[in-house]
Amino acid sequence: MAHQIDLLGKLEAGQSTLLIAPTGAGKTLAGFLPSLVELDARGRRKPGKAGPRSVHTLYISPLKALAVDIARNLEAPVSEMALDVRLETRTGDTPSHKRQRQKINPPDILLTTPEQIALLLSDPTAADLFAGLRTIILDELHALVTSKRGDLLALGLARLRRLAPNLRTIGLSATVANPDELRAYLVEQPDPKLRALAELVEIKGGAQPDVAILHSEDRIPWSGHSARYALTEIYQLIKAHRVTLLFVNTRSQAEAVFQDLWRINDDTLPIALHHGSLDVGQRRKVETAMASSALRAVVATSSLDMGIDWGDIDLVVNIGAPKGASRLAQRIGRANHRMDEPSKAVLVPANRFEVLECQAALTASLHGDQDTPPLRKGALDVLTQHLLGLACSAPLDPDATFDEIRSCQTYRQLTRGQFDRALDFVATGGYALRAYDRYAKLKAGPDGLLRIANPKIAQQYRLNVGTIVEAPMLKVRLIRSKAAGRRAPIGRGGRMLGEIEEWFVEQLNLGDTFIFGGEVVRFEGLRENEAFVSRSKADTPMIPSYMGGKFPLSTYLAASVRHILATKALWPDLPEQVRDWLKLQDQNSRLPEENGLLVETFPRSNKHYLVCYPFEGRLAHQTLGMLLTKRLERLxxxxxxxxxxxxxxxxxxxxxxxxxxxxxxxxxxxxxxEDILGDDLDAWLAGSSLMKRTFRNCAVISGLIERRHPGKEKNGRQVTVSSDLIYDVLRAHEPGHLLLEATWNDAAEGLLDISRLGELLARIKGRITHTPLTRVSPLAVPILLEIGREPIYGEAMDSLLEEAADDLVIEATGQ
Amino acid sequence: MNLLPKHMREFMVVPVCHDIQVNGQTIGLHESGILWWPDESTIIIADLHFEKGSSYATRGQMLPPYDTIATLEKLAGVMDAFDPARVICLGDSFHDKEGSDRLPATYRAMLATLQLNREWIWVTGNHDPLPPVRLCGETVDEVTIGGLTFRHEPSEDPARSAGEICGHLHPAAKVRRYGRAIRRACFVTDGTRLILPAFGALTGGLNVMDDAFSPLFEKRRFSAFLLGDNRLYPFTASRLVSD
Structure with missing residues (x-):
């Protein structure tokens, strides 16, 4: 194909290149072509003569399954063309003897993950292993760079460039909003003022995707996320297509849709369920069945978002809000993994606001607009982890290392001060009180180089590598019910259904029912890290577990939704019910302005309500809600x-x-x-559990707290407790500490979304419209309906205790 | 009062206690986690775990070196408020055997000031089985005063439980309300014996519903007093949940 030749030309000239192509363009194989050509031209090795002790090509993917999949796909052409090329995978699942062997006798092509790269680079053999490295292929680069794994990889790339100065990088990416950022990520940045860019080869999608919003005969609900109203239509769609992929946003949504579909599955079509907390064995079964076209439909979360080819999908149904234009485009791309045919997709909004969001996403899809997030600023906790890894591999020269780290785009803005503090953190914890100098993990030699104090430190590093910190999870086991009045103790064993977040189990009482693994189960009890459940005959679970979309609404889609609301000329595209809803809002209250903020106030059953419509995603709204209630309380x-x-x-x-x-x-x-982001925010953060959770992640990544390990597992709960205490002590005694800075940076972009809240407050300044009403407005109904469904915030922990304690008094005195 | 940052407020201790009876003696529980025995003008504190941070640092885990000062400041607040004639530390006062030796000079001086003009009793614990070095005070394995026995670890022998005041287990309790769980350090008692929460800044808690407590208290026949910001919250065992 033309782009492969184009790419080959650029790479032969030694240029690093970003290849942007829609799914199904054969871009992964294209990335390997130059390497195969080069390895073949190297000529045949003489029998008996040892090969080079260096890897020639590295392939790095975010998913280990993807690395294994690509290796399989690559082996066929290699053996067909009888190339003298050895290719191997290396993931967390690779047996240790094979990993050892790979260090001594490396393959020509190694397919692996960012964590494995970090591990290899921390090894004393790293310099030899990568001395002959020529090519690095980074697959699904758009997905890699959005997280701390991308930071870790960026640092790894900087080191690899130093070990093998002639190497070139090939980035493979889906369409993104700003390709130049990825181009900069791929190459060294020698000049602080000038941004260096990799070459770009861009392939436009073949056929325009065929996307439509499902128009149901039934009433579109005001709120909720189940899309149950459209179930019959969804089922008809499944029947009318060969293989349908149904995407939802959360695990519990997947559970609900799956269950609902089976309730009306009169033709017993093979419909399966796939999400991240199901047992691995079960997931593999679904994937195999999918690849062999034994299934008609799969209900999936983002666990199926990426790369791997699951066979001949001819329809994608996106249930609920798309949340982002690019996210939707990538999901749609899963249908028809071929360039020449249009992908077919149907969007199913679950409520009226989601209709607006789907409409905005549909328009974006027609124009090919993208809203991938901007490139991250490198995280400080990841930097500390990397620095320790470097010191484990070879004596570390601070000056040279600083230059090396600044040469990658992600860490370009790192100051020498931050770098020195990060090094000090690795050595002694980085505390202003120099209490731990004699226990330092890094010691400077007479040559000025830093070496690890003892080999145990390298061991600790290896156990702690990586940037993915799992939320404390409990195993879910199926047992027989105790409901029949039996008071027998819970036995060991029982079939493993999968894993579930601890916070969810925490809010359950014995006997509560919820959906897991596609069926309604009854909570029977908890023992160590296992939650026991039994099958329940109940039709509907007592505990709705929906926690809202995991991904907040993208800024781009939010702006489009505001635009649709404010522009009546666009309303004819909307379903009649939604149009009527908006007209009613216009009559009874008013419509939100595109760049302002509408604030409505009204009384309702002895309470007074304030409803505002910022459209900035629930994370930013939660933070705003927390701050506003504090402020209102003070007033x-x-x-x-x-x-x-x-x-x-x-x-x-x-x-x-x-x-x-x-x-x-x-x-x-x-x-x-905007001053609400000052003292009020600071006061609230002191006790915020969100902040503590964020701190815990940073503490684990930076190695301050040890990660859980199979075998000698420290309970996730214990880790939470001690990291909370550390956070309190650190905040009180050294508020400027590096880890608190890292935590703040994470919170600003992550769980608290402070940066977006800041943009909102700036945007609406002087443009706030107050509309006092006598009763609830049409637009306010959906959010009021969420009360009781979404978690409610605002009560201080102590007042909860007080109430609970007072209840006891009433109970005891019989009042 | 709310103008002070939270960690400063903690040191402003108001000496108002929640009085309860243990083995016939009236003693006061305080939200700072200490026990006040007015008849003997005695304060009882459990599990200070001084120098826990540095103990971890010797093994390569660089926890903040501020746990000792945080604990000392909180302790100083308690001393100011109650001005006791006697202090009993119920063991695990130092996180490890060398802890008292590692104690930095400034903190040693601070501790010595708190000890001035007071009878000070160090009960030994599993973390600190030996007397602390270069510090005043009497060291005992256990001590009995006026019907109460002070030891580190609660005894599983029911014959020895009457009037037992101890620490060691770091009790914490969890209450659920509106779907949210609140977990706090707590006192736990059945009227016969009392276990204190850990006082040290970096000490975690063990849920009182854990198996470790079952030989000590009859099921559902005990109460927990959860530590709040400025009061205690009493709960009977039937209202508590496990982790």
């Missing part, structure tokens, strides 16, 4: 709680907010002023 407005979704935020309380705003006792402009 005497007596707020009681709040609830947030992707589009709106509702706060309720006892004080008459309409009156307060109208009499200007409370100024809306001041309430939403």
């Amino acid at each position: 005497g407005a007596r707020p009681m709680g709040f609830v947030a979704n992707d589009y709106a935020l509702a706060i309720w309380g006892l004080g008459d907010l309409s009156l307060s705003f109208q009499t200007e006792r409370i100024s809306l402009d001041e309430l939403f002023d």
Whole structure:
């Protein structure tokens, strides 16, 4: 194909290149072509003569399954063409004797993951192993660079470039919003002022995808995420296609859709379920069945988002909100893994706001617009991990290492001060109180180079490598019910159904029912790290486990939704019910302006409500809700709680907010002023569990807290407790510590989305419209319906305890 | 009062206690996690775990070196508020055998100041089986005063449980409300014996529903007093949940 020749030309000239192509363009194989040509031209080795002790080509993918899959696909052409090329995979599953052998006698082509690269680079043999490295292929680069794994890989690339100065990189990526960032990621940045870029080969998609929004005869719900109203239509779609892939946003949504489909599956079509917390064996079974076309449909979460070819899918159904234009484009691309045929997709909004979001995503899809997030700034906790790895491999020269790290795009803005503090953190914990100098992990020799103090440190590093910190999980085992009044103790054993987050189990009471693995189960008890459940006859679970979309609404789609709302000329594209809903809003209240903020206040059953519509995603809304309630409390407005979704935020309380705003006792402009991100935020962060969770991740990645290991497992709960205590002590005594800085950076982009909240506050400044109402507005109904479904925030922990304790008094005194 | 940062507020101790009876003696539980025995003008503290951070650092895990000062500051607040004639530390006062030797000079001086004009009793614990070095005070394995026995580890022998005041287990309790779980360090007692929460800054907690507590208290026949910001929250065992 033309692009393969184009790419080959660029690579033969030794140029690093970014290849952007839609799925199915054969880009992965294209990436290997130059290497195969070069390895073949090297000529045949004489029998008996040892091969070179260096890897020639590295292939790095975010998924180990993908590395294994590619190796399999590559072996066929290699053996067909009788090339004298050895290729091997190396993942967490590779047996240790094979890993040892790979270090002594490396293959020509090694297919692996970012974590394995970090491990190899920390080994004393790294310099020899990679001295002859010519090519690095980075697959699914757009997905890799969005997380801390991308930071770790960027640092690894910088080291590899130093070990093998002649190497070239090939990035393979889906279409992204800003290709230049990926081009910069791929090459060394020698000049601090000038951004160096890799070459670019871009292949436009063949056929325009055929995307439509499902128009149901039934009423589109005001809120909720189940899309149950459209179930019959979805089932008809499955029947009308060969293989359908149904994407949903969360695990519990997958469970619900799967169960609902089977309830109406009168033709007993083979429909399967695939999500990240199912047992691995079960997932593999589904994947194999999918590849051999034994299934008609699979309900999946993002666990199936990436790369691997699961066979002949002719329809993608996206249930719920797409959340991002690029995310949707990649999901749609899973249908028809061939260039010349259009991918076919149907979007199923689960509620009225999602109709608007789907409409925005549809428009983006037609225009080919992208909203992939901008390139990350390298994380400091990842840097500390990398520095220790470098010191384990060879004596570390601080000056040269600083230059090396600054030469990658991700860490270009790193200051020498930050770098020195990171090194100090690795050596002694980096505390202002120099208490641990004598226990330092890195010691400077007379040559000024830093060496690890003892070999045990390298061992510790190897156990701790990587940037993925699992949430504490519990195994779910199926046992027989105790409900029949038996009081027997829970036995060992029982079939493993999969794993579930600990926080979810924490909110269950014995006997509660919820959906797991496609069936309604009853919670029977907890023992160490296992949750026991039994089959339940109940039709509907008692505990709705939906926690909202995992991914917040992208900034791009949010802006499009605001645009649709504000532009009546676009409304004819919307379903009639949704149009009527918006017209009613226009009559009864008003429509949100595109760049302003609409604030409605109204009384309802003895409480006063404030509802605003920032459209900035639920993470930013949660943070805003937390801050606003604090502020309202201080102003005497007596707020009681709040609830947030992707589009709106509702706060309720006892004080008459309409009156307060109208009499200007409370100024809306001041309430939403940017200074809310100052002291108020700081005060709240002190006790925020979100912040503590973020800190725990940083503490694990940086090695301050040891990771859990199979065998000598430290309970996830124990880790949480001690990291919380460390956080408290550190905040009180050294608030400027490197790890708190890293935690803050994470929180700003992650769970708290502070950066987006900041942009919002700046955007709406002077453009806040207050509309006092006598009753709830049409637009406010969805968010009010979420009360009781979404977790409600705003109560301090101590007041909860107080209430619980007071209940006891009432109970005891019989009042 | 709320103008002070939270960690400063903790040191402003108000000497108001929650009085309970243990083995016929009236003693006061305080939200700082200490026990106040007014009849004997005695304060009892469990599991200080001084120098836990440096203990980890010797093994390559660089926990913040501020745990000792954090614990000392909190302790100083308690001393100011109660001004006791006697202090009993219920063992594990230092995180390891060398802990008292590692104690930095400034902290040693601070501790010595708190000990001035007071009878100070170090009960030994499994972490610190020997008397602390270069520090005042009497070291004992256990001590009985006026019907109460102070030892580190609770005894599983029921005959020895009456009037037993101990630490070691770092009790914590969990309550559920509106789907949210709240877990706090706590006192736990059945009226016969009492176990104190750990006082040290970097000490975690063990849920009182854990098996470790079952030989000590009859099932559902005990109460936990959860430590709050400025009061204690009492709960009977039936209201508590396991982790």
